Amino acid sequence: MRRKKIDKFQEEIGISFKNPDLLSHALIHSSYANERKMAKERNNERLEFLGDAVLELVTSTYLYQTYEKEPEGKLTKLRASLVCEPTLAMCARDISLGSYLLLSKGEDMTGGRERDSILSDAFEAVIGAIYLDQGLEAARQFIEVHLLKDVENKVLFFDAKTYLQEIIQGEGGEPLSYVLVKEEGPDHQKEFTVEARLGDKVIGRGTGRSKKSAQQHAAYEALKQYKK
Amino acid sequence: MRRKKIDKFQEEIGISFKNPDLLSHALIHSSYANERKMAKERNNERLEFLGDAVLELVTSTYLYQTYEKEPEGKLTKLRASLVCEPTLAMCARDISLGSYLLLSKGEDMTGGRERDSILSDAFEAVIGAIYLDQGLEAARQFIEVHLLKDVENKVLFFDAKTYLQEIIQGEGGEPLSYVLVKEEGPDHQKEFTVEARLGDKVIGRGTGRSKKSAQQHAAYEALKQYKK
Numbered sequence: 001m002r003r004k005k006i007d008k009f010q011e012e013i014g015i016s017f018k019n020p021d022l023l024s025h026a027l028i029h030s031s032y033a034n035e036r037k038m039a040k041e042r043n044n045e046r047l048e049f050l051g052d053a054v055l056e057l058v059t060s061t062y063l064y065q066t067y068e069k070e071p072e073g074k075l076t077k078l079r080a081s082l083v084c085e086p087t088l089a090m091c092a093r094d095i096s097l098g099s100y101l102l103l104s105k106g107e108d109m110t111g112g113r114e115r116d117s118i119l120s121d122a123f124e125a126v127i128g129a130i131y132l133d134q135g136l137e138a139a140r141q142f143i144e145v146h147l148l149k150d151v152e153n154k155v156l157f158f159d160a161k162t163y164l165q166e167i168i169q170g171e172g173g174e175p176l177s178y179v180l181v182k183e184e185g186p187d188h189q190k191e192f193t194v195e196a197r198l199g200d201k202v203i204g205r206g207t208g209r210s211k212k213s214a215q216q217h218a219a220y221e222a223l224k225q226y227k228k
Numbered sequence: 229m230r231r232k233k234i235d236k237f238q239e240e241i242g243i244s245f246k247n248p249d250l251l252s253h254a255l256i257h258s259s260y261a262n263e264r265k266m267a268k269e270r271n272n273e274r275l276e277f278l279g280d281a282v283l284e285l286v287t288s289t290y291l292y293q294t295y296e297k298e299p300e301g302k303l304t305k306l307r308a309s310l311v312c313e314p315t316l317a318m319c320a321r322d323i324s325l326g327s328y329l330l331l332s333k334g335e336d337m338t339g340g341r342e343r344d345s346i347l348s349d350a351f352e353a354v355i356g357a358i359y360l361d362q363g364l365e366a367a368r369q370f371i372e373v374h375l376l377k378d379v380e381n382k383v384l385f386f387d388a389k390t391y392l393q394e395i396i397q398g399e400g401g402e403p404l405s406y407v408l409v410k411e412e413g414p415d416h417q418k419e420f421t422v423e424a425r426l427g428d429k430v431i432g433r434g435t436g437r438s439k440k441s442a443q444q445h446a447a448y449e450a451l452k453q454y455k456k
Contacts, residue, residue, distance in 0.1 A: 045300035046292060053281075053288035060281035064274060072273035136364060 009100045015130060015138065022047075022133050026125035029118060031104035044125035051128030054136065058143045059083055082147065085120040091146045092119035097126070111189040114209060160219035164196065164204075167226055174199030178215045181205075196222045237328045243358060243366065250275075250361050254353035257346060259332035272353035279356030282364065286371045287311055310375060313348040319374045320347035325354070339417040342437060388447035392424065392432075395454055402427030406443045409433075424450045 006020050009027075017023050026047045033043035059082055063075045070078075081087070092098065098113035101122055112118050131139040168176045175198070182193035194214035196204040203225060206217025234248050237255075245251050254275045261271035287310055291303045298306075309315070320326065326341035329350055340346050359367040396404045403426070410421035422442035424432040431453060434445025 039297075040299040041297055046303065049300045049303050050288050050292050053285040057281040057285045060278050064278050069267075069269055070274075071268040072277045075274065075277050 005100060012095055012100075013126070013142065015134065015142070017129075017133050019133055022129040023126070026051075026129040027100050027102055027122065029101055029103045029107065029112070029122065031107040031112070032102040035104040035106075044122060047125040047128035047132075048121050049128070050131065051124035051126065054127050054131045054139050055083055055124060055143060055147075058136075058140045059148070062144075062148050085116050087147070088120035088123045089116035092123040094146060097122055111209070114189075114191075160216050160223055164219045164223055164226075167223075168198065174201070178218060180211060180214075194218045233328060240323055240328075241354070241370065243362065243370065245357075245361050247361055250357040251354070254279075254357040255328050255330055255350065257329055257331045257335065257340070257350065259335040259340070260330040263332040263334075272350060275353040275356035275360075276349050277356070278359065279352035279354065282355050282359045282367050283311055283352060283371060283375075286364075286368045287376070290372070290376050313344050315375070316348035316351045317344035320351040322374060325350055339437070342417075388444050388451055392447045392451055392454075395451075396426065402429070406446060408439060408442075422446045 002024065003020075006024050006027075010016055010020065010023065025042070026044050028038075028042060028044050030043040030045060032038075033040070056079075059079050060075070063070075063078050067075060067078070097119055101113060101118070103112045103118070107118070127139055127143065130142050165176060177197050179195050179197055180192060181195050183190060184193075185191050191207055191209065192211050192214040193205065193207045194211065194217070195202045196206075196215070196218040204218040204220070204222030206214050206219070206221055208214035208217055230252065231248075234252050234255075238244055238248065238251065253270070254272050256266075256270060256272050258271040258273060260266075261268070284307075287307050288303070291306050295303060295306070325347055329341060329346070331340045331346070335346070355367055355371065358370050393404060405425050407423050407425055408420060409423050411418060412421075413419050419435055419437065420439050420442040421433065421435045422439065422445070423430045424434075424443070424446040432446040432448070432450030434442050434447070434449055436442035436445050
């Protein structure tokens with residue numbers, strides 16, 4: 001059963017592991033290990049420790065080579081906006097990482113699969129597993145495809161609402177608004193859906209665990225359209 | 229003149245650069261670049277940015293593989309004691325890095341060549357240069373030789389006085405003391421020499437820019453003897 005799921009995840013990320021146990025290890029959240037009274041080193045935190053360092057090197061190298069004329073301060077700022085919990089959680093969602101995680105019953109019931117901190121940590125653990133099993137170059141490619149290829153947009157994400165406002169002001173025309181169109185789930189696991197609208201026209205739609213996050217997603221989706 | 233110095237430094241570290249300019253770049257402190265009105269990206273901070281990430285990955289990988297049963301928290305703690313200013317400054321001193329640095333006149337006159345922060349940053353910049361010129365494996369070897377080969381001792385360094393006290397208490401015998409035996413240099417550039425003694429017997433001798441640091445060095449030297 002678990003084997004099947006790991007195989008499916010390997011397909012999802014397009015990497016075939018020599019040792020699939022490593023990938024499996026990357027998906028064990030500490031809550032699950034605790035619930036099963038597994039030894040501490042069996043959860044994914046050691047791999048996260050390693051993956052975090054891989055991510056840092058790959059991202060730093062990329063920024064160093066891409067922004068040749070920027071001083072160190074700018075590179076550090078760019079790296080911080082790429083290697084941060086919400087961005088990594090977004091990357092994790094892109095590969096449906098949440099659905100492959102092993103969580104305790106408690107974490108699972110309170111929305112752990114969608115929690116930024118858990119997703120971001122597990123994404124790093126997966127990077128650690130790829131690095132150990134396939135080497136740095138494979139890890140670099142993975143990070144490039146899932147995080148860096150879209151670097152401008154990813155960096156934009158946090159300022160999406162501000163950027164969108166600026167573009168729209170520049171164009172004149174209808175005013176921008178964010179409209180909450182859906183709110184589902186029990187109190188501890190709410191999901192909000194927000195539309196970004198120009199007058200009546202929907203220009204982006206996003207979901208999130210808070211209204212603010214849903215608005216950010218909606219603005220980001222709208223921006224992507226504008227950039228095309 | 230400068231070329232000769234760079235050649236000598238390459239000999240010192242046992243690495244022959246394809247592009248010696250990179251190594252030269254790693255030795256330009258921001259104070260020197262400012263004094264000469266060089267562009268910001270010409271100082272060694274971008275290489276330090278990169279070297280820091282290389283150091284983090286190499287150290288993390290080493291710790292992950294060496295301490296297979298330790299939880300993430302322990303690895304993080306060990307890494308912090310290895311990749312920290314005083315330890316890196318110590319490694320920099322082992323390769324006489326200070327004497328190869330380009331500093332502003334002001335920094336030079338106020339003891340910049342011996343300052344932990346400057347040495348530690350330049351050590352990382354050198355690692356960044358090795359990584360770019362020679363690849364990750366060469367950088368790993370450099371870090372292994374200059375930082376990790378002596379990991380137990382390096383981690384010991386900060387607790388050297390405590391450890392030494394414990395060993396000596398365990399043995400019974402003469403009491404341990406630290407005696408200031410020399411104090412040289414002008415006020416802004418003092419160097420202290422301290423001996424660790426057991427009764428009258430000198431068991432370690434260390435120098436430093438403060439009495440505390442000289443005592444730590446002396447205790448550390450004494451510990452190295454005990455470990456043999």
